Amino acid sequence: MKKSILLSLVLIFLGAQTILAQETTYILEENIPYINDENASEYAQERCKLDIYYPENKTDFTTVVWYHGGGITGGNKFIPEKLKKQGIAVVAVNYRLSPKVKCPVYIEDAAAAVAWTFQNIEKYGGSKNKIVVSGHSAGGYLTSMIGLDKHYLAKYDIDANDIAMLIPFSGHTVTHFTVxxxxxxxxxxxxxxxxxxxxxxxxxxxxxxxxxxDREQEMLGRYEENAYMWRMMKVAGHKNCKLMELDGFNHGEMASPALEVLLKEIRVLDK
Structure with missing residues (x-):
């Protein structure tokens, strides 16, 4: 009986050690240039960089390309806290800002960062078939532009339809107010x-x-813009398009619960 108990304890201990050994660890690599242009301006060299946060001992994971907000006139790349330690990678992107550059430079930067992700994510263990593009406010606008206007990614011989999912947070669907x-x-x-x-x-x-x-707390009719975009996508025949209004949250506040929605939605990619 004592030997049986001792054996059980040993097996439990070894099992716990195995679980600890398999615990996912994460690596953050910062300020990686995503354009290769020897003639790039000093400003391009400063801003056209990204950070990648990824699980070290996992493969075939989903990657979220994340664009910060700031009205295309401000803001800096960051890894959203809610996306950390979720078994996924996050590529956080800086892009050039107005008025130092004019449209469509910042959209082109957004596309270049997605192209970098398609070209490099397998080196980190991720899947090219599981690249999700998302961002808040100006980042949501950039998400929709590079995912819907196919010519931006076509420059890199990438079909925008190969993006696994687009999840814009409170982004303009009309021409951006900074443009x-x-x-x-x-x-x-x-x-x-x-x-x-x-x-x-x-x-x-x-x-x-x-x-x-919330439509009553959003800025510049942002809910109504997105509702019309969603409706027109449905009218055009799009079969996998959703619209979500986060009641009680204003333009800035909505990003936090929206990240929870993003995580829930992308879980299907790992099934």
């Missing part, structure tokens, strides 16, 4: 042109989830 400001158009005057995600509604786009804050 309008560069032309002297006020933020209250909406336009839809080649710099509006709405211009590129199509049925074959990647699965898309539009998330906004």
């Amino acid at each position: 309008r400001d560069e032309r002297g158009i006020p933020g209250t005057q909406a336009i839809v042109d080649e710099y509006a995600p709405l211009y590129f509604v199509r049925p074959d786009a990647p699965p898309t989830i539009f998330i906004t804050g």
Whole structure:
């Protein structure tokens, strides 16, 4: 009896050691250039960098390319806390900002960072088939632009439809107000042109989830923009498009619960 108990204790101990040995660890690599241009300006060399946070002893994981907000005039890359230690990688992207550059430079930067991810993620153990693009506010706008206007990624011989999922947080679907400001158009005057995600509604786009804050607390009619975009995607025949309104959360506050939604939605990629 004593030997049996001792053996059980040994097996429990060895099992615990195995679990500890298999615990996922994470690595953060910072300030990796994502453009290869010897003639790049000093500003491009400063801003066109990304950080990658990834699980060290895991393979075939999902990667979230994350664009920060800031109205395309400010902000810096960061790894959202809620996306850490989730068994996924996060690629946090800096991009050039207005007024130092004009549209479409920052959209092109966003596309270059996604191209870098497609070209390099397998070196870190991730899957090219599980790349999700997301971001908040200006980052949500960039998400939709590079995922819907296919020509930005086509430059790198990448089909935008190969993105596993687009999850813009409270992003413009009309032409961004900073793009309008560069032309002297006020933020209250909406336009839809080649710099509006709405211009590129199509049925074959990647699965898309539009998330906004409370329509009564959002800025510049952001919920209504996204609701119309969602409706037009459905009218065009898109089969995997969702719209989510986070009641009680304003434009800034909605990012935190939206990250919970993102994690829930991308779990299906790992099944």
